[in-house]
Amino acid sequence: YINHSCAPNCVAERVTFERGHKIIISSNRRIQKGEELCYDYKFDFEDDQHKIPCHCGAVNCRKWMN
Secondary structure, X not given: OOEEOOOOOEEEEEEEEOOEEEEEEEEOOXXXXXXXXXXXXXXXXXXXXXXXXXXXXOOOOOOEOO
């Protein structure tokens, strides 16, 4: 599993192959041994009633995942 963070150490990329598409997770910086892998889920925005709270703890946390 890879958790969400507003200050992620990984990025998700959609890559096209001959047989279709794949999602590839790659690091965007050097990751220390034992450090949790995380990326920004960037969920689509929904109305205020359906916001998903973020508890990632990053200094720049947006407080919502969508």
